[in-house]
Amino acid sequence: MKTLILGFDSFDPAVFEEMAGKNQLPNFEKLSQQGGYAKLEVCSPPQTEVSWTSIATGLDPGGHGIFDFVHRDPASYTPYVSILPMRKGVIGVQFVPPYTAKTFFEVAADMGYPATALWWPAMFPARLDVPMDTLPGLGTPDIRGQLGVGTLLTSEDEVLKKTTVVRLTPAGKDCFTASLPGPQTQGREGLRTISLPLSLDVLDQNSARLTVGPQQFTLRLGEWSEIVELRFKAGMLFNVHAITRFIAARLSGVIRVYVLPLQIHPLHSSWHYASSTSFSKKVWKDVGPYLTLGWPQDTTGLEDGCINDEQFLNLCQSIFERRIKILDYLMNDFHEGVLASIFDDLDRIQHMFFHNRMDVVQDWYKRLDRFVGDVSARVAEWSGKYRYLILSDHGFSNFRKKVHLNRWLLDNGYLLMKNGGDDLTGVDWGRTTAYAVGLNSVYLNIAGREGQGIVPAENVENLLDELKSKLLDWKDVDRTSMIQKMRLKHETYSGPYTRFGPDLVVGYAPGYRASAETGLGKVPATALEPNNDHWGADHCMDADAVPGVIFANRDLRDFGAISFRDIPFLAIGKHLDPSNLKPPSQMTGEGQKDLEERLKGLGYL
Amino acid sequence: MNLLRSNGKNTANQPVIVVSGLPRSGTSMMMRMLAEGGVPIITDEIRRADGDNPNGYFELEVVRQIKEGNFAWLKGANGKVVKVISALLEYLPQEYQYKVIFMERESKETLASQKKMLDHRGQNSRLSDEEMEQQFHQHLAAIKPWLVRQPNMEVLYVKYNTLLAEPEPYCEQIAEFLDVPLNQSRMLAVPDKKLYRNRVVTER
Numbered sequence: 183m184k185t186l187i188l189g190f191d192s193f194d195p196a197v198f199e200e201m202a203g204k205n206q207l208p209n210f211e212k213l214s215q216q217g218g219y220a221k222l223e224v225c226s227p228p229q230t231e232v233s234w235t236s237i238a239t240g241l242d243p244g245g246h247g248i249f250d251f252v253h254r255d256p257a258s259y260t261p262y263v264s265i266l267p268m269r270k271g272v273i274g275v276q277f278v279p280p281y282t283a284k285t286f287f288e289v290a291a292d293m294g295y296p297a298t299a300l301w302w303p304a305m306f307p308a309r310l311d312v313p314m315d316t317l318p319g320l321g322t323p324d325i326r327g328q329l330g331v332g333t334l335l336t337s338e339d340e341v342l343k344k345t346t347v348v349r350l351t352p353a354g355k356d357c358f359t360a361s362l363p364g365p366q367t368q369g370r371e372g373l374r375t376i377s378l379p380l381s382l383d384v385l386d387q388n389s390a391r392l393t394v395g396p397q398q399f400t401l402r403l404g405e406w407s408e409i410v411e412l413r414f415k416a417g418m419l420f421n422v423h424a425i426t427r428f429i430a431a432r433l434s435g436v437i438r439v440y441v442l443p444l445q446i447h448p449l450h451s452s453w454h455y456a457s458s459t460s461f462s463k464k465v466w467k468d469v470g471p472y473l474t475l476g477w478p479q480d481t482t483g484l485e486d487g488c489i490n491d492e493q494f495l496n497l498c499q500s501i502f503e504r505r506i507k508i509l510d511y512l513m514n515d516f517h518e519g520v521l522a523s524i525f526d527d528l529d530r531i532q533h534m535f536f537h538n539r540m541d542v543v544q545d546w547y548k549r550l551d552r553f554v555g556d557v558s559a560r561v562a563e564w565s566g567k568y569r570y571l572i573l574s575d576h577g578f579s580n581f582r583k584k585v586h587l588n589r590w591l592l593d594n595g596y597l598l599m600k601n602g603g604d605d606l607t608g609v610d611w612g613r614t615t616a617y618a619v620g621l622n623s624v625y626l627n628i629a630g631r632e633g634q635g636i637v638p639a640e641n642v643e644n645l646l647d648e649l650k651s652k653l654l655d656w657k658d659v660d661r662t663s664m665i666q667k668m669r670l671k672h673e674t675y676s677g678p679y680t681r682f683g684p685d686l687v688v689g690y691a692p693g694y695r696a697s698a699e700t701g702l703g704k705v706p707a708t709a710l711e712p713n714n715d716h717w718g719a720d721h722c723m724d725a726d727a728v729p730g731v732i733f734a735n736r737d738l739r740d741f742g743a744i745s746f747r748d749i750p751f752l753a754i755g756k757h758l759d760p761s762n763l764k765p766p767s768q769m770t771g772e773g774q775k776d777l778e779e780r781l782k783g784l785g786y787l
Numbered sequence: 788m789n790l791l792r793s794n795g796k797n798t799a800n801q802p803v804i805v806v807s808g809l810p811r812s813g814t815s816m817m818m819r820m821l822a823e824g825g826v827p828i829i830t831d832e833i834r835r836a837d838g839d840n841p842n843g844y845f846e847l848e849v850v851r852q853i854k855e856g857n858f859a860w861l862k863g864a865n866g867k868v869v870k871v872i873s874a875l876l877e878y879l880p881q882e883y884q885y886k887v888i889f890m891e892r893e894s895k896e897t898l899a900s901q902k903k904m905l906d907h908r909g910q911n912s913r914l915s916d917e918e919m920e921q922q923f924h925q926h927l928a929a930i931k932p933w934l935v936r937q938p939n940m941e942v943l944y945v946k947y948n949t950l951l952a953e954p955e956p957y958c959e960q961i962a963e964f965l966d967v968p969l970n971q972s973r974m975l976a977v978p979d980k981k982l983y984r985n986r987v988v989t990e991r
Contacts, residue, residue, distance in 0.1 A: 740942075742932035755938050763936055765877040769929035773922040776914055777874060780922075783910040784810045784901060785834070786872050787851055 183295050184517070185569040185753050186561060189302070189524035190550055191230060192532050192721060193574035195221045195731045201547055209555035210733060213572070217737035222730035223745035224576045226674055226687050227622035228721050230529065231265045231280075231320055233575035233730070233746065234303040238285035240750040240758040244675025246283040248304060249683040250620030252701050257633040259606045261619045261703050263329065265304045265321035277307045277453060280321065284758060286750035287314045287520055293754075296519035298461075298512060301505065301526065306476065308457035315461040317508075319524055322446065322455070322476035325365045325414075325424045330443030330475045332483045335360050335382070337437040342486040350437055356384040358437060362394065364414040364444055365422040376414045376422065387434045401430040401439065404490075406497060409471035411447060423450035425471065429493060440488040442497075445475045469511045472504050479530035485716045494534065495542065498527040506553060513560065520753060525550070532578045536719030561735070571752060574730035581720040584697035584713050585664060585690065587618040588705040594652065599705065606703040612636060616649060616685075619703040621696045621722040623684030624649065646670055646685060653688065658710065666691040667724045676761075689724025696722065801866035802941070803883050804965060807873050808890030809923060811839075811900035813947035814870050817890055818845035820977040824958075824969035827867040829860070839904045842979075846870050853878040866967075873930050876940075885940045886965060892947035894920050954978045 202211045213219060225236035225243060227250060235246050243249040253264040265280045281304065287297040291313045299305060301319035308316055324330035333346040337358060340347050350358035361377035368374075383391040388403040394412060401407055407428040414422040424444040432438040446455050448462040455474065456462035466472065478501055484494040502525060509523045528546050535542040554572065561570050591597035596616040599608050609617065611627060611634035618624050626645060629635040637645060650668040658664050667689035675683055688696065695713075699706050721728045732744055734752065741748065750758045757763060767774050781787040804826060806817045819842055822828045829847050836843040849860050850871055858880050860869075871879065879885060898916050905912055912919065934942050943964040950957050958971040 740931045740935040742928070748936065751936060751938065757936070757938065763933070766926065766929035766933050767874070767877060769933075770922070770925045773925050776919070776922050777926055779913065780901070780919060781810065781872065781874055783905050783908065783912070785908065786810050787874070 183290065183293070183519065183569075183754060184564065184566070185290075185520045185522075185571070186513075186516070186557070187520070187522035187753060188554070188557065188572045189234070189522065190528055190572065190574050190731075191234075191524060191526035192529035192576060192578050193547075193550070193572075193731050194532070194577035195729055196577065197543070197547060198731060201544060206544070207547060207551040209551045209558055210572075212558070213554075213733040213735070216735075217739050218734040220732050220738045220741065220744045222573065222732045223743055224725050224728070224730045225746050226669055226689065226725040228576035228723065228725045228728050228730075229621060230526075230575055230721075231303040234319075234524070235281060235283075236746040237573065237575065237749045238287065238299075238302065239281075239283045240286070240747045241283055241677055242675050242747075243677075243683055244671075244680035245677030245759065246281040247679035247682060248281055249675075249679075250623045252620040252623075253682075254606075254619040254625065254703070256625075256631055259609070259611070259617070259619075259633060259703070261606070261701075263321075266306075266323060266327075266329070268327075277323070277327070279307060279309050280304045282309075286754045286756070286758060287522070288312050289750070289756060289758065290314075290520045290754050298519070298521045300509065300512075300523040302522065302524055303476070307454040310454060310457055312457065314457065316457050317448075317462055317465065317472075317474075318456060318476065319526065320476040322474055323453075324443040324445055324475055325422055326444070329477065330445070332443050332480055332488065333362060333441040334486075334488045335362075335380075335437075335439040335441065342488070344482050345486040345488055350382060350439075353381065358382045358384075362412075362441060362444075364412070364424060365416065367416050376416055378412060378414055382437070382439060384433050384437060390430050390433055390437075390439070392428060392439070401428055403430050403433050404493060405429065406493070406500065409473065411471075412444065421450075422452070423447035425474065427473070427497075429489060431489060431493070438488070440483055442473070442478070442480055442483070443475055445473055445478070448472075448474060465508055465511070469508050470504065472508065473501060477530075479527055481530050481533060481717065484534060491534075491539075491542075495531070498531060502527045502549070513557075522753075525553075532719055533717050534719075536578055537580050537582075538718060568735070569753065570735040571749075572731070572733040573749065574732075576721045576725075576730050577728040578719055578721050579692035579723060579728055581695045581713050581718055582693045583658070583664070584711045585694055585700065586697050586704075586706045586709050586711065587624065587688065587700045588703065589707070589709040590653075590656065591616055591618060591624075592705055593709060596649070597705070604705050608705070615645060617703065618688075618696070618700050620684065621701050622688045622690075624686040624688060626685045628685075642685075649686060653686075658694075662693070663691055664694045664710075665689060665724075666727060689726070690722070692723055692727050694723070695720045801967075802886045803861060803864045804866070804868035805876070805879070805885050805887045806868060806870045806890070807876055807887050809892070809897050809927075810872055811897050811904060812890040812892040813945075813950065814872070814890050815840050815842065815844050816947075816950075816977060816979075817888055817945065818868065818870050819843070820958075820974045821868045821888075821961075821969075823973040823977055824962075824971065825973075826965070826967065826969065829864055829867050829869040837907070839900075839907055844870075850875065874926065876930065877933065879940075881939055883939065885937075887934065887940055887942045888961065888964070889934070889942055889944050890947055891944055894923055896948075897923070951978045 201207045224233050235248050239246050252261045254261050268275050269278050290297045297314040299316050303320035305316050306318035306322040335350050337350045348360050350360050353359045359381045364376045366373045380394040390401045412424045416422050425447050426442045429440050448466050479498045483489045531546050598610040598613040600610045614627050626637050627635045628637045653665050669687040671683050806814050808814050830845045833848045834844040834846045958974045962969040
């Protein structure tokens, strides 16, 4: 077995088809013309971590247990990030793998083949019991154990939406000092943030010298530093190592230096960052440093105005190039097994530019096409049978309006608040029948399941039907349907985790998406809000509205519709869940009887 | 069971070769081509040649019982070819590897040929040609995606009409697909346009 998989997060079939029609993507088009292209049916909801996990396992969320970016604890209604679960153990709080369902990587490894997954979402922390090599993708935390926000060092008082702001203190002419906040440790007096002193000497309008710990380097205006290794002293014998990059965003007037989120250092991680540990270290040493955060393309820094479009794109470009270099290095020694690499820069770029700078987006598709041309040329030199797949986890669409679903539930009498409060802590659970947490999830407040549930089991079905119908009828002011499909849990999911999933999966129409506030269970003042954010496009809509793509070095035309359930078979020749493969006699319905009657008449049955 | 011809090679690890398709889609002709090419065929000759198939059916009666779990005949079938109509493919056991040569023919021609055969057998069709054609389309639309997803089946689709017109490229493809040496000149002699009696005439 020899399989190479390239994953292009958010690669959209409509953009592809339009550009291919203008001969702008010749290398993808070459695969397409050989029959190796199809739209990919993605799982519901089409969220990155859900979809890549479904692709890896061939299972819908009911089979692997990741239903949404945000889940809730039914007992307390507390939202939490589904791909970063923690459990208390004898040695304190530890991250645990977000799912345990078998992936095709694991099955390939069980068959004795080497298996490698690069930047695949929801693979942090590494599962050391699975003999495969990983560098994890989305869901890999920063050194604080969070999804990561950067720090702005500024000479002026500023308040930003998400980014941590640290004031640069004047320390002489054109000199400043600051403390870079790092990891937190648990002390006798509670959580303590460990900081690292730094100093900044502005040399001229275009350069500055930054001193952090024992290191000193020059920052050029608007250019990213190389990856810098930092060491935070957490105790007498304990250091926390981190990596980051700096950029001098402004060196005249108000001085602004932006620091990427502090990320796990693969050579010194106290968590199981990757598997095997020697693999991540070998890559670091042989290829060079690489960022480790699950979302290293810092959209938050861009949204908060800490960096500009060009600086953001340069960051994406450098991440992309380093990942290509790592894949290239691994391909040199790839003789058998499965090697998969996900490139997620396109997703971040589309979130930021799909709605207003399509030239930037199209430029990235062309970049991916050139990359595919290089890889395809290399693959063509392989001898023997091999599989070559290019996939995306979903497509993309505009995100013009934010839906505050809990406000709609409140306005329609399903959710009631106590006095004050704008989140789930202020909900009057004794009178609430439904609530939203996550980007596509609605839960009923079911008696015996939720901590303060009131909906009796016998009312569940009617309530679901009512909600489904009302939400589908909900129209925007211009009579546009905002929700194109409402999916019931038991119609959508199968598998042992189904009962933990949301009762209703909300399939927004293109142009609409749940607000970030809805994701966290908040209840803002209005049900609908224009989206004027830099984050102007998305994919957390109905799965049918944002299909993904699949390209392959085989003819895909006989497959009919191809879905995430087919990927393990296409990757390693095995179905991980054959129960979904219905035999033809079960697909032809009543006609089967007529067919059999004819065959009997002809003497074949 | 009578093995008409054997190439004498060790076949234990080879896949079972299956000729499939709708009845009257050219499966018997393909069986005969493979037999001429040197592939050992599995048949019991219970169903004898007749006016519908003057050169014989090349069938194995017991194949009809696979739906009931009768697979004993598959023991020793590796490297040999057997005819299994498309509606029975799903009952082939998973533990064998198969190379399937799937015959495709213009549906109107298949229907016309079937209708004649039904007449010869004294059978009536309850459904109109249009209704039956629709059923066949549904059946084939279901079977192709199913076949391509079977880890133990490789499939080569052969168009009956093209095969009759130009058999040579197909003979090469079949040899490559089966990965066995075949006597292609003998195979080429099989397609007989005289037996192409139920053709669809396209109006110009």
